Amino acid sequence: MTDAVDRATSDAFKAFERAAADAVERVGPAHLRTLADRIAEGGSEAGIVAAVPLAGFPDAARRVLATLASVRMPAGEAAACLRGVAAGFERHRATTTVEPVWTGPSTPAVPVRSTAQVLVDLVNEASRELVLMTYSAAPYEPLLGALADAVRRGATAKVVVETLQGAGSALNGPEPAHAFAGVRGVQVWHWPVAERAEQGGRMHAKIAVADERVLLVSSANLTQSGATRNIEAGLLVRGGAAPERAAQHVARLCARGVLRRLS
Structure with a gap:
């Protein structure tokens, strides 16, 4: 007993x-x-x-x-x-770790994590907040599915994209924002041309932040090519001040009206 x-x-x-x-x-x-x-x-x-x-x-x-x-x-x-x-x-x-992240050909002698895996894992980790920034965007189903799951868990999801107007002739096809139209609850933001101090300035950042504690900085756009086809390089930072400051910087840009809500 x-x-x-x-x-x-x-x-x-x-x-x-x-x-x-x-x-x-x-x-x-x-x-x-x-x-x-x-x-x-x-x-x-x-x-x-x-x-x-x-x-x-x-x-x-x-x-x-x-x-x-x-x-x-x-x-x-x-x-x-x-x-x-x-x-x-x-x-x-507060313990900080940094690891390389790659898209493209792998070398068995030097194992590294793929952009596709890291990006989806980062989104899946988020319980409170996600911040994504990308120049170009196209529907990438593993990412969209992870974003939808994050929103259902109660996380806020904010994506900052470039626009066709802002990119000039450098981007074509659908607006990058359209890549996220099928995910209910995702906030899409942009950098209005009128807010750009220099003519020809671009919204060229590519980052992902989960809960202010995990940060991916990468050359890869949020596209199938960026995640799986191109040669792209990035760094995944866990802990420390960098993830928190990145998320807070984006939040301040939104609060000041430098970045504006699209949807």
Whole structure:
């Protein structure tokens, strides 16, 4: 009987740990601390769940609260555990790794990850926010499917593209923005020609950022050719300040009206 109770208690604590780990991934350490504060204050479930107006927070909070009910941990101890998870997540995120990413011919002696794999994996990692920038764009089904899944998870997805007008004669065919028309919930932005200080300036950046903690900088456009056919090179940065600053820079350009919403 005692062994069964011990196993049940152990399973309950593991469920709480998983819920806390999932919550910090989905809402970030700052919002997990808010959840910890509300739990420590002894608020109602409805009040705790509504504490942060962020997509994904209510579900994450409910899961943590449900597992707490099984653990029967005092509110103060539970809050301390959640704050510890938030601190551990921040320490892990502060560790920076950089790896090369390539499109094109591979060499068995020097293994590198492909742009196609890294791009889709990055989008699949996002739980809160995605920022993509590309000069040219064409429908690339693996990316579009991953974007649709990210939006369904509650992540905001912002894509900044060049326009035919902005590119002059350098681009032809459909507008790059049309590549994302089939993905409900994706925000498409552009750099209006009137905002360009120099004639002939282009929106030529190619980056992808997930949750301000993973950054891909690449020569590849968001096209089938860029992901799988051309020779393209890039760097994948995990942790550190670079992903956060890249996402925040784009956010400020949008807030100031330098970048404008297309759809």
